[in-house]
Amino acid sequence: MEKYLSQLNDAQLAPTLQKDGPMIVIAGAGSGKTRVLTYRIAYLMSQGVDSFNILALTFTNKAAKEMKGRIAEIVGDGEAKNLWMGTFHSVFAKILRFEGHHLGFPSNFTIYDTQDSQKLLGSIIKEMGLDKDVYKTKQVYSRISSYKNNLITVKAYFKNPELIEADTAARRPRMGEIYKNYVDRCFKAGAMDFDDLLLRTNELLTRFPNVLAQYQNKFRYILVDEYQDTNHSQYLIVRALSDRFQNICVVGDDAQSIYAFRGANINNILNFQKDYDDVKVYRLEQNYRSTKNIVGAANSVIEHNKTKLDKVVWTANTEGEKIKVHRSLTDGDEGRFVASTIWETKMNQHLPNSDFAVLYRTNAQSRAIEDALRKRDIPYRIYGGLSFYQRKEIKDVTAYLRLVLNPADEEALKRVINYPARGIGQTTVDRLVVAANGYGKSIFEVLQNIDNIDIDINNGTKNKLKDFVTLIESYQVMNQTANAFELTEHVTKSSGLIREVNKDGTPEGQVRLENVEELLNGIKDFVEGQIELADAGDSLAEFLEDVALATDLDADKGNPDHVALMTIHLAKGLEFSHVFIVGMEEDLFPSAMSMNTRSELEEERRLFYVALTRAEKQAYLTYTLSRYRWGKLIDAEPSRFIEEIDDQYLDVITPLNDVRQNPMLSADIFGDVEPNRIRFKKPVKRKSETSKAPKFVAPKNLKRVSKSSPSDNTNLFDGKLTVGNIVEHARFGKGEVIKIEGKGADVKAEINFEVGGVKKLLLRFAKLDVLG
Ligand SMILES: Nc1ncnc2c1ncn2[C@@H]1O[C@H](COP(=O)(O)OP(=O)(O)OP(=O)(O)O)[C@@H](O)[C@H]1O
Ligand SMILES: [Mg+2]
Numbered sequence: 001m002e003k004y005l006s007q008l009n010d011a012q013l014a015p016t017l018q019k020d021g022p023m024i025v026i027a028g029a030g031s032g033k034t035r036v037l038t039y040r041i042a043y044l045m046s047q048g049v050d051s052f053n054i055l056a057l058t059f060t061n062k063a064a065k066e067m068k069g070r071i072a073e074i075v076g077d078g079e080a081k082n083l084w085m086g087t088f089h090s091v092f093a094k095i096l097r098f099e100g101h102h103l104g105f106p107s108n109f110t111i112y113d114t115q116d117s118q119k120l121l122g123s124i125i126k127e128m129g130l131d132k133d134v135y136k137t138k139q140v141y142s143r144i145s146s147y148k149n150n151l152i153t154v155k156a157y158f159k160n161p162e163l164i165e166a167d168t169a170a171r172r173p174r175m176g177e178i179y180k181n182y183v184d185r186c187f188k189a190g191a192m193d194f195d196d197l198l199l200r201t202n203e204l205l206t207r208f209p210n211v212l213a214q215y216q217n218k219f220r221y222i223l224v225d226e227y228q229d230t231n232h233s234q235y236l237i238v239r240a241l242s243d244r245f246q247n248i249c250v251v252g253d254d255a256q257s258i259y260a261f262r263g264a265n266i267n268n269i270l271n272f273q274k275d276y277d278d279v280k281v282y283r284l285e286q287n288y289r290s291t292k293n294i295v296g297a298a299n300s301v302i303e304h305n306k307t308k309l310d311k312v313v314w315t316a317n318t319e320g321e322k323i324k325v326h327r328s329l330t331d332g333d334e335g336r337f338v339a340s341t342i343w344e345t346k347m348n349q350h351l352p353n354s355d356f357a358v359l360y361r362t363n364a365q366s367r368a369i370e371d372a373l374r375k376r377d378i379p380y381r382i383y384g385g386l387s388f389y390q391r392k393e394i395k396d397v398t399a400y401l402r403l404v405l406n407p408a409d410e411e412a413l414k415r416v417i418n419y420p421a422r423g424i425g426q427t428t429v430d431r432l433v434v435a436a437n438g439y440g441k442s443i444f445e446v447l448q449n450i451d452n453i454d455i456d457i458n459n460g461t462k463n464k465l466k467d468f469v470t471l472i473e474s475y476q477v478m479n480q481t482a483n484a485f486e487l488t489e490h491v492t493k494s495s496g497l498i499r500e501v502n503k504d505g506t507p508e509g510q511v512r513l514e515n516v517e518e519l520l521n522g523i524k525d526f527v528e529g530q531i532e533l534a535d536a537g538d539s540l541a542e543f544l545e546d547v548a549l550a551t552d553l554d555a556d557k558g559n560p561d562h563v564a565l566m567t568i569h570l571a572k573g574l575e576f577s578h579v580f581i582v583g584m585e586e587d588l589f590p591s592a593m594s595m596n597t598r599s600e601l602e603e604e605r606r607l608f609y610v611a612l613t614r615a616e617k618q619a620y621l622t623y624t625l626s627r628y629r630w631g632k633l634i635d636a637e638p639s640r641f642i643e644e645i646d647d648q649y650l651d652v653i654t655p656l657n658d659v660r661q662n663p664m665l666s667a668d669i670f671g672d673v674e675p676n677r678i679r680f681k682k683p684v685k686r687k688s689e690t691s692k693a694p695k696f697v698a699p700k701n702l703k704r705v706s707k708s709s710p711s712d713n714t715n716l717f718d719g720k721l722t723v724g725n726i727v728e729h730a731r732f733g734k735g736e737v738i739k740i741e742g743k744g745a746d747v748k749a750e751i752n753f754e755v756g757g758v759k760k761l762l763l764r765f766a767k768l769d770v771l772g
Contacts, residue, residue, distance in 0.1 A: 002046060004074050008032070008039060015249065015282040016040045019047055022242070022276035024227070025251040026269065028313035029298065029613035030289030033251040034573065037223050038067050040249060041083065042074040044221055051082040055219040055241070057234075059226040059573055061086055061549070084219070088234050089194060090549045092201040095215070096192070097545075102208050103200055108405040108541055110191040111548035115390060116411040117141055117182075117193045123414075124181045127433070134171055135178070143167070144179055148195035149231045149263040151202060154180045188442055189410040198233040205240045216244040226573060227252035227272070231263040239275060246276055254309050255302050258569060258607045260599075270309070285312045289575050289616055291320025293649045297619070298612045300646035305602045321618050322651035325642060328624045331365070331583075335372030337622060338580050340757045342563060343376050345578060345618075353379055355577035357564040359611050361589040365582060366565050379559050383566035389547045393501050393512040394519050398547055400491045401484075404475045405541055408442035420496040423464050428457055444469070471495065484540040485524045492516060568611040579615035581608075584623040585636040608641045721749060721763065721770065728769040732759060 008016055012032050015025050016039050027033055037056065045051055058064040064085040072080035084091060097107050112120070121144075122137045147157060157163055157176050167175035186193060192200060205212045222242050224230070227250035230238070242248035250272060257266040273279045287295050295315045302308065328334040342356050358369050358380075366382055373380045388394060396419060399412040407413070410433075418424040435455050436443045446453065447469050450462050457465070471494075479487050492498045501516060502509040526543050564576065583589055590604035612619055623638045642650075721727070725737040735753035742748045747763045761768075 002043070004039060004042060008035070009286060011282070011284050011286070012036050012039075015280070016043055018280060019044065019049075020247050021278060021280060022246050022248045022272075023250075023280040023282060024269070024272045025249070025282045025284065026253065026309060026311070027251070027282075027284035028253055028287065028311050029256060029610070030287040030295075030315075030575070031284035031313065032286075032288060033253070033284065034063070034067070034225055036284070037225050037249070037251055038070050039074075041067075041223065042071050045071075045075050045079060049221055051079045052084075053218060053220040054083050054223070055091065055221070056083065056085040056223045057088055057091065057225065057238075058086065059229070061090055063225065063573055064090075087549070088230075088237070089197050090545075092237070093192075093197050093545060093549060096197065096200060096204070097541075099204055099208075099211055100200070102204060102211065104187070105192065105200070106190050106406065106408075108190070110189065110402050110406050110409040110412065111197070111545065112186065112191045112193045112411060113390065113548055114141070114194070115395070116191075119414075120185060120411055121178070121182060123433070124178055124185065128174065128177065128181070130174060130178075135174075140172070140175070140178060143172075143175060144182060145195050146263055147179065148199045149233045151199065151233060151236065153199075154183050185410065188408065188436075188440070190406045190408045190442075191411070195233070198231075198237065202233055202236055202240075205237065212240060213244075216241055220245045221247045222249070224248075224250040225252075226256075228254050228257040228266060228269045229259040229264040229572075230268050231259075232265055232268075233263075235265065235268045242276075248276065253311075255305070255311070255606055256572065256610050256613075258572065258603060258610055260603050266307075283311070285314060287313050287315040288317070290315060290613060291317050291617060293320045293322050294612065294615050294619055297323050297645045297649035298609055300649065301605065301612065301641060301644050302609045304644050305605055306598070307602055323612075323619045323621060323645065323649050325584075325650055325652045325654070326620060326622045327638070327652075327654040328622065329626060331368040331624050331627045332371070334582055334622050334624045335368035335370075336375075338369055338582065338620075339372035339376045339378060341580075341620065342373075342378055342578075344757055346378075351577065353561045353563045356580070357566070357571065357574075357576035357578070357614065358580045358582060359566060359568045359571050359614065360582050361568060361591060361607075362583075363567060365588075369565060369582065373563060378563055379561065380563040380565055383564060384570045387550055388515070388518075389550050391512075391515060393497075393515055396497060397488065397492055397516060397519060398544065400472075400475065400495060400497075401488060401540060401544060403444075403472050404479050404487070404491075405544065407444040407472060407476075410436075410443055413443050416495070417465075417468060420500040422468065424461065424468070428461055428465075431455060431457060444472075479540060483527050484543050485520065485527045487540065488523050489520060492520070568607050571614050572610055575614055575616055577616045578618045578620075579611070580620045580622060581611045582622045583627075584621045584639040584642055585627065586639055588627070588629075588636070589639050589641065605641065605644075721768075726771045727751060728771055729753065729761075734771070735759075 005013065005016065009032075012035065015023055016036055025033055025036055041054060041056060044054060056064070056067065058067065064087070068080050068083060068085055071083070093111060096105065096109070100107060100109055118137045118141050121140050122132070125132055125135045125137065125140065147153075147163075152160065152163065154176070157179055164173075164176060167173065186196065205215070219241050222238065224238060229252075238248065238250075250269070252269045254266060254269050257264060257269070260266065273281065290298075292315055295313055295317075299313055326334075326337055328337055338358055342353075345351060346353065346356075358366075360366060360369075363384065370380065370382070389398065396416060399409075399415040402409045402412040403416070414429060417429060432443050432446055432455075435453060436446045439446065439453070446455075447465050450457070450465055475487065475491055478490060482490070498513070498516065501512040523543060526546070527539050568581075581589075587595075589608065590601055594600040594604045621642055623642070624636055626633050627636050628634075721737060721740060723737050723740060726734060727737060728734050729751070732751075732753040735751040737749050738752050738758070739750035740747065741750075748760050749763055750758055750760050752758050
């Protein structure tokens with residue numbers, strides 16, 4: 001047997017070694033589904049399957065890259081290179097480059113990102129004279145996205161009275177027209193949005209049987225990871241492509257289906273056995289990722305869901321630490337707890353930053369965590385924010401490049417026609433849009449014929465427009481001979497962009513300039529990597545495609561040793577030694593938006609299951625008693641999900657001297673929030689509250705020697721407090737004074753607290769009780 005196969009257990013070997021036929025691996029988190037997929041590809045190749053005939057679809061491009069890397073280690077670099085591997089979007093974007101002409105798209109079609117799509121929708125809504133507060137672009141966008149992912153074309157929409165009724169009931173009776181205009185405009189601009197990449201692929205495979213046959217023949221072996229989160233459109237593509245040879249292997253976990261809100265259909269995994277003949281079903285039960293405590297806790301949570309396939313997950317790993325539950329007063333405290341715990345654990349156990357991840361339900365929660373990590377100089381990276389390529393200055397540069405390849409690209413053109421400013425006003429642009437729509441041409445074509453058409457624009461402005469056309473055309477000429485790097489460098493200089501970004505000379509301007517430089521570096525790398533493969537024109541097209549589909553998770557920039565901050569949705573499939581799940585509060589997690597129906601709540605619970613099962617060694621759950629949300633301080637109560645975890649796996653580490661024990665203390669901390677408004681409706685079982693010995697233990701039998709109050713604490717400790725004193729702080733609990741410095745009103749003490757470690761406090765403000 002091949003050596004690498006010995007790295008699989010028997011249950012994993014079975015699906016790996018089944019070469020042909022349809023099969024599904026349904027198994028819980030961390031049981032090796034992704035590993036099976038990876039090794040199976042290597043095995044297929046060892047059995048003579050041509051690497052060109054294998055298609056593997058992953059959840060992120062990063063996952064595809066890692067998988068390819070692992071396969072290359074096993075079978076060698078050369079062969080692994082030929083594998084078709086990536087997300088649905090990136091794989092089918094490539095296919096549409098070759099085949100899009102059947103559908104009337106140029107091979108150099110633009111991919112509109114969410115920002116482009118929403119801008120276009122915004123202008124359509126405006127042009128139609130609709131109320132933008134009723135027709136909110138984001139909502140309209142997600143509505144159109146859901147039509148597309150369910151293969152409802154414009155034609156199908158107008159034939160479907162239920163849809164029309166639903167939109168009318170939602171006070172948007174003209175949705176259908178917007179949809180039609182949007183699709184027409186994208187088509188005219190030679191552009192596809194993200195959903196089109198799937199929708200148009202479906203159209204291609206349905207309308208052109210020869211094309212379908214060609215790709216069925218090519219992709220004789222198809223593998224799909226995270227199958228539980230495929231949407232209808234993706235499902236149909238996989239079905240169509242695998243129909244001839246039926247060598248289809250999908251892996252997934254129904255308990256980790258977390259994208260229903262974006263159209264994922266859990267039935268795809270539940271019904272797989274009905275879709276093909278003689279489906280082999282495999283189950284994996286052994287978890288290799290996590291400790292017994294984490295596996296046990298995750299199992300006990302998911303038990304609460306009614307809709308689920310019965311599954312066993314166990315592990316032979318060590319018992320490990322219990323899951324630590326920590327309560328804070330505010331989100332600021334929560335951030336400090338996370339940062340100080342990471343810092344201490346790192347120091348005590350000599351761990352890299354990359355062993356730690358902080359997961360949250362909503363992006364807004366990252367700020368407090370970031371602040372705290374920054375204060376401690378712990379490097380971190382936020383995943384899933386604005387990707388590098390979506391920053392304004394970068395999109396400005398790439399808009400020029402997009403125009404070079406596809407001058408019909410309306411969003412790119414509108415972005416730069418007057419940036420840097422060249423005296424072309426919004427009214428002119430509006431008139432150009434109207435003319436383009438009237439003639440059924442792109443704006444660029446209107447510009448090229450500006451002297452021969454009927455348009456109300458004065459000669460001075462017409463000359464400026466002609467200059468713009470000449471500029472873009474000169475770039476197109478250059479693109480015939482120069483490579484993407486040379487072209488981009490020239491574009492940034494000659495268009496005046498470089499001057500523009502740092503015009504104001506501010507630090508922000510400097511950062512923008514550095515970003516543009518970084519983009520140039522990226523293009524240079526790309527070109528050097530491509531040099532043996534492509535000519536100059538192709539390198540630009542491929543670079544722009546990568547840019548359009550790049551997600552923040554894919555970019556490997558900056559210091560690789562950082563703490564990862566991301567939403568739980570993004571963490572799917574990943575693993576980290578230590579995981580903090582923050583904001584474990586009712587209305588936040590589960591989200592207030594997702595508690596209306598059982599199925600929504602169950603999806604939130606699956607999300608929690610995903611979060612918990614990312615941890616290998618240690619998981620922390622943190623919640624706060626109050627949190628700023630929408631600009632207001634609101635009371636919070638612990639998430640029901642904490643309660644749902646079987647007690648035996650929990651270790652509540654919140655110190656005893658908290659507000660619950662002494663509600664009066666909270667008056668000082670909360671300011672104007674009255675203590676009796678702090679609710680404890682759902683206290684967590686705190687069975688093991690005292691069981692964990694803290695690092696620093698305050699000596700017993702201490703008497704209070706002084707009591708501070710907000711009015712008398714100024715200079716209270718001057719001269720009184722000395723190194724070695726044991727003090728108590730309302731928030732940090734007990735601690736030992738290890739250093740005193742400064743004079744008068746600036747006296748500071750360094751105190752080693754039981755929880756949170758060493759802190760430097762200005763005594764003027766610190767509310768301390770001296771215990772001895
Ligand atoms: N047989 C094995 N021996 C040792 N380690 C294994 C084995 N199988 C899997 N692992 C390791 O266990 C971890 C989890 O595996 P993997 O990521 O493939 O699980 P998964 O089922 O895909 O998880 P998820 O549901 O989170 O996507 C990985 O670190 C993997 O390398
Ligand atoms: Mg996986």
